[in-house]
Amino acid sequence: MNMAILFYTSNHAFRAEKLLKERGIACKLVPVPRHLSSECGVCLRIEAAQQEEAQELLKNAKVEIAGTHGE
C-alpha cells in the first residue's frame, strides 16, 4: 500500500524528497490528488511501511507535514 504525504508548500516537498532519498527511503513526487486538497503542487508518495520512519525524519529536519493519506 502507498501513502501520500502532503505539504503546505512544494518547497517542503522538494526538501522532503531530498532528505528521504538520502536516507534510502523510496519516494516519488506526484501531483496532489484533487480530492485530497485544492492546493496546486506536489505531494510525496511512499510505501506505507516506511511512513513512520519518513515522518520521524521529516520532523527532525523541521519539514512540516500537512497530512498523510492512504492510497
Add this chain to the structure above:
Amino acid sequence: MPKSRPIYLDNAATSWPKPPAVGAAIARTLEHIGGNPGRSGHRLSIAAGRLVDSTREAVAEIFHAADPLRVVFGANGTEALNLALCGLPRPGDHVITSSMEHNSVMRPLRQLEREGVELTVIPCAPTSVLEPSQVEAAIRHNTRLIVLTHASNVVGTLLPIAEVGRCARKHNLLLLVDAAATAGAVPIDMERDGIDLLAFTGHKSLLGPTGTGGLVIGERVDILQMYPLKRGGTGSHSSSEEQPQFLPDRFESGTLNVLGLAGLEAGIRWVLERGVDAIHARHQELLRLFLGGLAEIRGVRLHGLCDPAGQVATISFNIERISPSEAGFILDEEFNIQSRIGLHCAPAAHRSIGTFPDGTIRFAPGIFTTNEDVLYALDAVRQIAGRAG
C-alpha cells in the same frame, strides 16, 4: 601596449569571469528545465523545483545555516537587505548601524528614520575599523536590530561581526549582516558568528550571475513579526488570499529567477570545491602584492587598514594631482584595466576615511586575477602617477 584581454579589477562590483560551469548550468536549465518551480505537478516543474531546492542547500552549506528552508531567494543583496530592514523594525524601535554601510543599508534606514524608527550610526575610524564596545554602548531599551556590513565595500576592512554577534545575543537583539563583500570570499558561519539574518548577493564572490541573492533567516527571528517585502503567488495555499506564514513562501512571492539560481548553485559548488579558506588565502596573497606594490609608488595614497589579515581583496587609493575619474578612464582606455572610481554607493564610508566627495580608485582583484595581472596593473599606476607628478 594595452593588454588585448581585459584586466578586470572590479570584482567588488560584480565578479568576472565566472567559472565555465556557471554558464553551462544556465544553458542546461534553459534548454531542459523549462517549468515553473512549485507551481505544477509535471516533470519540468518538478525539475525546476528540485533545482531551486538544491540551490537552497548549497547556500545553507556555505553559510553553515542549519535549515535550507530558511534561505529566501530574491533579486540581489539590496532586496534581501530591504526585506529585513523594512520587515523588522517598527516606529519607536531603535536600530544600530555603522558609518561604513553601503547605501543598500543606509537608504532604507534613513527612510525608516522618517517613519519613526530611531537610528544610531556608529562612527568608524579612518581605517574603517569598528570598535565593538561602541556598539554595546549604543544599545537602548528599545533597540531591536543591529545592522552591519561584514566588510567595507570601499576599503575592504572586515568588521568585528562575531564580537557584535555575541553582544547581540547577550542583549537579546537581532544581528543583520550585509555579506555582499564577503560571501564566498571569507568563511561565514551563521551559528558561530551569531548572525540572525544574512543578506547575500549571488554575483560577487559566490560567482553566480547577476539577478540572484537572498536572505538567510536564523531561528531566533520570529517570521510572523517580519513583514514580507512582496506579497503574491507562491504556489502554496492558493485557496487563501492571505500571505503564507511559513518559510520560504512567506517572503518569496512571484516566480523565482530559476536560470540565475542554476548559475548560482554552480558558482557556489565551484567555491565549495576549492574551499572558501583557500579562496580567502589567495585573495590575501593578491592583497599583499597590490598593497606592497602600491605603497612603493610615489604619489599614491592608500586608504583603509592596508592589512591583508583584516580585509577582503578591495583596495582604495588616490593618485596625487589626478582625479579618480580621470585615472579610471586612463586605466581603462590606455591599459584595458577595469576599476571602479568614485563613491561606490557608500558616502558615509567615504566620509569616514576622509575621501568625500571626490572618492577613490578601487581595485578589487578576483579569484581569476593572476600575479602577472597585478604587476601589469601596478606598472600602469606607476606610469599614470609619474605623468601626473
